[in-house]
Amino acid sequence: MDDSKNRLNEKKFGRRTFLKRFAQAAALSSAASATGCIGLIQNNEMLQLKWKEYFKKNYRLMTPQEKEETVERLERLAKIEKHMDIQMSSQNPINGVLFGYAFNLTRCEGFMECVTACVKENNLDRQSHTQYIRIFEMEPGGMSPETGNGKYFHEVPLDNHFYMGVQCFHCENAPCIRACPTKATWKEPDGIVVVDYDWCIGCRYCMAACPYYGRRFNWSASQVPYNEITKKQHYLGNRIRPKGTMEKCTFCVQRTRAGKLPACVEACPTGARIFGNLLDPDSEIRFVLKHKKVFRLKEDLATDPKFWYFID
Amino acid sequence: MYKKYRISGEGILSFIKDIIVWDLSGGVIYQLYLCGLVLIMMFGVYAYFLQFNLGLSVTNMSDIVSWGFYIANFTFLVGVAAAAVMLILPAYVFKDKDLHKVVIIGEVVAVGALVMCMLFILVDLGNPLKAWHLIPGIGILNWPSSLLSWDIIVLNGYLALNSLIPLYIVYSHYHNRIPDKKKYVPFVFISIFWAFAIHMVTAFLYEGLPARAFWNNPLMGPRFLASAFAAGPALISVVLGVIHSFTTFKIESRVFGKLRLIIIISAIINLVMLFSEIFKEFYTPTHHSQSAIYLFFGLDGYDELVPWIWTGISMNIIGTVILILNPGRKNPLINLPASIFLFIGIWIEKGMGLIVPGLVPSPLGEIVDYAPSWVEISITLGILSFGILVVTLLVKPALIIEQQFEKQMDMAAQLIHENNS
Numbered sequence: 001m002d003d004s005k006n007r008l009n010e011k012k013f014g015r016r017t018f019l020k021r022f023a024q025a026a027a028l029s030s031a032a033s034a035t036g037c038i039g040l041i042q043n044n045e046m047l048q049l050k051w052k053e054y055f056k057k058n059y060r061l062m063t064p065q066e067k068e069e070t071v072e073r074l075e076r077l078a079k080i081e082k083h084m085d086i087q088m089s090s091q092n093p094i095n096g097v098l099f100g101y102a103f104n105l106t107r108c109e110g111f112m113e114c115v116t117a118c119v120k121e122n123n124l125d126r127q128s129h130t131q132y133i134r135i136f137e138m139e140p141g142g143m144s145p146e147t148g149n150g151k152y153f154h155e156v157p158l159d160n161h162f163y164m165g166v167q168c169f170h171c172e173n174a175p176c177i178r179a180c181p182t183k184a185t186w187k188e189p190d191g192i193v194v195v196d197y198d199w200c201i202g203c204r205y206c207m208a209a210c211p212y213y214g215r216r217f218n219w220s221a222s223q224v225p226y227n228e229i230t231k232k233q234h235y236l237g238n239r240i241r242p243k244g245t246m247e248k249c250t251f252c253v254q255r256t257r258a259g260k261l262p263a264c265v266e267a268c269p270t271g272a273r274i275f276g277n278l279l280d281p282d283s284e285i286r287f288v289l290k291h292k293k294v295f296r297l298k299e300d301l302a303t304d305p306k307f308w309y310f311i312d
Numbered sequence: 313m314y315k316k317y318r319i320s321g322e323g324i325l326s327f328i329k330d331i332i333v334w335d336l337s338g339g340v341i342y343q344l345y346l347c348g349l350v351l352i353m354m355f356g357v358y359a360y361f362l363q364f365n366l367g368l369s370v371t372n373m374s375d376i377v378s379w380g381f382y383i384a385n386f387t388f389l390v391g392v393a394a395a396a397v398m399l400i401l402p403a404y405v406f407k408d409k410d411l412h413k414v415v416i417i418g419e420v421v422a423v424g425a426l427v428m429c430m431l432f433i434l435v436d437l438g439n440p441l442k443a444w445h446l447i448p449g450i451g452i453l454n455w456p457s458s459l460l461s462w463d464i465i466v467l468n469g470y471l472a473l474n475s476l477i478p479l480y481i482v483y484s485h486y487h488n489r490i491p492d493k494k495k496y497v498p499f500v501f502i503s504i505f506w507a508f509a510i511h512m513v514t515a516f517l518y519e520g521l522p523a524r525a526f527w528n529n530p531l532m533g534p535r536f537l538a539s540a541f542a543a544g545p546a547l548i549s550v551v552l553g554v555i556h557s558f559t560t561f562k563i564e565s566r567v568f569g570k571l572r573l574i575i576i577i578s579a580i581i582n583l584v585m586l587f588s589e590i591f592k593e594f595y596t597p598t599h600h601s602q603s604a605i606y607l608f609f610g611l612d613g614y615d616e617l618v619p620w621i622w623t624g625i626s627m628n629i630i631g632t633v634i635l636i637l638n639p640g641r642k643n644p645l646i647n648l649p650a651s652i653f654l655f656i657g658i659w660i661e662k663g664m665g666l667i668v669p670g671l672v673p674s675p676l677g678e679i680v681d682y683a684p685s686w687v688e689i690s691i692t693l694g695i696l697s698f699g700i701l702v703v704t705l706l707v708k709p710a711l712i713i714e715q716q717f718e719k720q721m722d723m724a725a726q727l728i729h730e731n732n733s
Contacts, residue, residue, distance in 0.1 A: 179459070242439070
């Protein structure tokens with residue numbers, strides 16, 4: 001079609017005019033692509049990526065290749081939309097690892113370095129002051145955070161007080177998992193309870209089911225300052241959560257599956273936080289469980305948390 | 313008034329055409345009423361547009377009070393939907409002729425209530441565009457583990473039963489045929505069990521959460537049924553009163569009397585169970601009574617719900633007592649304000665009075681107050697208007713067809729009578 005049209009033009013205008021017009025057209029099109037059209041093409045790419053993202057499967061049903069593809073799409077989208085180079089991982093759990101956590105009530109002095117580190121590492125929404133970790137200032141005589149003060153703004157430690165950190169306890173028998181109507185939250189083989197942020201519909205039934213206030217909701221689009229975003233991300237971990245989905249502590253899956261400690265453990269200045277592999281008999285967490293008197297919160301609910309408190 | 317409404321032909325097309333024409337024609341007051349409902353709905357759509365774009369942060373819900381006004385209304389309306397069974401059961405099982413004449417109105421009210429329930433769930437979702445994740449096949453429905461998946465199944469099933477049975481009957485009557493009992497009576501019996509199921513499952517949604525002591529209460533299911541069987545028939549008698557007063561479709565006062573009995577019995581059982589709950593919470597207040605203390609008396613200076621719940625309980629008791637005294641012995645319409653009182657009382661108690669204290673104090677003992685934002689109120693009013701519109705647009709053609717069918721039957725009976733004599 002195009003060829004015959006060109007030939008027609010050739011006849012009409014003669015060879016010279018044709019060449020001239022051809023050159024003009026070429027110049028025009030390159031100018032167009034240099035300016036507005038690139039935006040259009042990129043916009044088109046963005047739409048395609050978003051389209052594929054919208055119709056993708058639940059993360060647990062994806063093949064390794066599909067996981068790779070969605071991670072690539074999300075990286076590309078971050079590049080197009082936010083001009084940001086992120087590295088997103090879909091690393092699987094390591095065999096023979098079951099994560100557990102212990103909290104030393106004697107050591108914690110309520111500095112909340114863990115909270116700050118967690119907020120930064122996990123790209124938590126700064127606008128609503130989302131915190132995965134809550135620290136309660138407790139008076140002697142009780143062991144339940146309900147009797148403590150979760151909002152203290154003074155110099156710590158306060159005399160005759162102790163401090164109790166609370167976060168998602170990654171229960172073995174987690175009520176939130178049972179509640180979810182779409183199987184958007186589950187327990188990974190390494191014991192971490194995760195949320196597929198892109199599969200969650202935002203009904204918040206898991207939030208009602210959690211007896212530990214371990215879950216948070218994105219009431220609006222999350223806001224993290226551009227240069228404070230942690231760029232090493234995990235699909236199930238600290239990537240920027242979409243509006244209207246649940247999120248929660250993932251034991252810093254992006255760090256712990258790469259052999260590092262969770263941000264809160266690394267940040268704690270007093271060494272009150274202990275994290276490790278429950279299946280490794282030589283791990284610190286196993287030492288604590290064997291040699292300290294430990295307890296867990298609300299054991300009567302049979303949730304079997306993998307988070308223990310102990311007193312030195 | 314219904315004389316000008318004529319059946320224009322046969323077949324599904326003229327059926328639909330007639331319904332649309334009947335629905336749209338009517339006096340000035342009727343037209344204004346429809347326009348008013350549409351206006352409120354449009355404002356609700358505008359509010360939802362805001363919520364859709366900005367997120368649920370435009371509501372007053374928070375990580376602590378994570379369910380609010382939407383879920384409160386949802387829970388209450390499931391009860392209203394279930395209450396249709398209080399007409400269906402006597403009409404079909406005990407062959408009560410008076411209630412049989414109005415059973416269609418009960419079914420339509422149930423359909424309206426269910427449509428509202430679904431909308432309340434939809435507007436409560438953080439990610440409504442991903443609601444397809446719930447559809448088995450293309451998504452994943454976590455059945456049987458999640459009670460929410462059960463609720464989705466029973467609500468949709470009940471909606472199907474309560475729209476298809478009346479549709480079949482009305483469609484047959486439209487063609488002056490007597491509907492084949494074999495074709496619909498089995499489904500009527502299924503729908504009776506199903507009505508109990510929708511409300512029990514909705515109660516189990518809350519009852520099944522050990523994390524929330526206020527909800528984790530085995531009386532929840534039975535009490536849901538009792539309050540529903542009081543509030544639902546109360547609403548139905550108000551709807552009947554409106555139809556009786558504004559249309560040519562006259563409701564016999566015996567119908568109001570029977571509904572009154574159903575309401576009284578259910579309301580008394582409901583109050584007994586409420587008393588039992590209050591006794592348990594306050595005779596030996598334990599750690600688990602915090603929510604009840606917050607609800608009835610306030611906790612640590614947070615007492616937004618206190619006037620609300622006492623209003624609800626007072627209206628509940630006053631409504632019940634008036635209905636027992638029965639001042640409308642001669643004119644049952646006089647009892648309707650008491651029905652409205654009871655209805656609102658149960659709405660308060662089973663709506664906000666049930667949902668919010670379940671979440672406050674939080675599992676870590678933190679207390680926040682909650683009152684719906686203007687966006688939540690606007691969306692809720694929009695959904696309620698939509699529900700009322702659905703009921704109106706379904707009840708009107710149904711009653712026209714029923715009236716004409718009855719007339720045909722009477723004429724046929726007369727003919728037979730004349731032939732015989």
